[in-house]
Amino acid sequence: MHKSLWLAFLLLTCGSPIIADSTTPITLDMQTVSRMAVERNLAVKSAEKDVQTARYQVREAESYKHGRAGLKAAYLHMNDDILINSPSVTLPSSVPLLGGLSLTPPPVEIAPQEVVHLTLEAGYPIYTGRKIDYAVSQARSGVAAREALAEDAKSGAILDSERCYLGVLLAKHVVNVNQQALDSYKEHLNHARIAYDKGIV
Structure with missing residues (x-):
């Protein structure tokens, strides 16, 4: 019942107008109270979000029947190109004119600094053993x-609000009855004092 304490505060003046702003009075009835309770109940909001999530899962499961296609992209940046360097080769002295000359092969580039990789994937379910139907x-x-x-959350919120509403109505009725009794006692006391002053009693 703690979650309905705020509602009890609103209902302290139920059955009579309350002021929504400086000019427009409104009256709280049971239907209005129930609607406010549902709209502001956190459990109801959470349950409704769960329903939306579940419906999305149904659409996702049904989409597998129509096949799937996807594109993946990857980007890689390196500080330097990836190269393979071969060792220097010294020609033997028996080679005419070039004997003893040292030659260094140029480096071979394996990958550049900027690498972009794209992957396109597509598939269509030919035989799934009814796994897709089961998932749906x-x-x-x-x-x-x-x-x-x-629905249970909404019903619970409405039940709590109506119980609180009726409880406040009963409390207001009890207050009115007690006030009438107090006024009656005051009237009798006043009559008794008048009679006493006149020496009647």
Whole structure:
């Protein structure tokens, strides 16, 4: 009942106008109180979000029946190019004119500094052993379960608000009865004092 304390505060003047702003009075009735309780209840909001998530899962499961296609991209930046350097080669002295000359092969580039990799994937389900149908069925069952939980949350919020509303109405009635009794006692006391002053009693 702690979650309904704020509602009890609002209902302290139920059955009579309250001021929403400086000019527009409104009256709280049971229907208005129930609607406010549902709109502001965190459990109801959370349950409704769960329903939306479950419905998205159904659409996702159904999409597998139509095949899937995707594009992946990767980008890699390196400080320097990746090169393979070969050792220097010294020609033997028996080689005419070039004997004893040292030659260094140029480096071979394996990968540049900027590398972009793209992957395109596509697939169509030819035979799945009814796994997709089972996944869709499970997802739909999840929707039904979450919708039931959402309805339970709404019903609970409405029940609490109506119980609180009726409790405040009863409390207001008790206050009115007590006030009438107090006024009656005051009137009798006043009559008794007048009679006493006149020496009647």
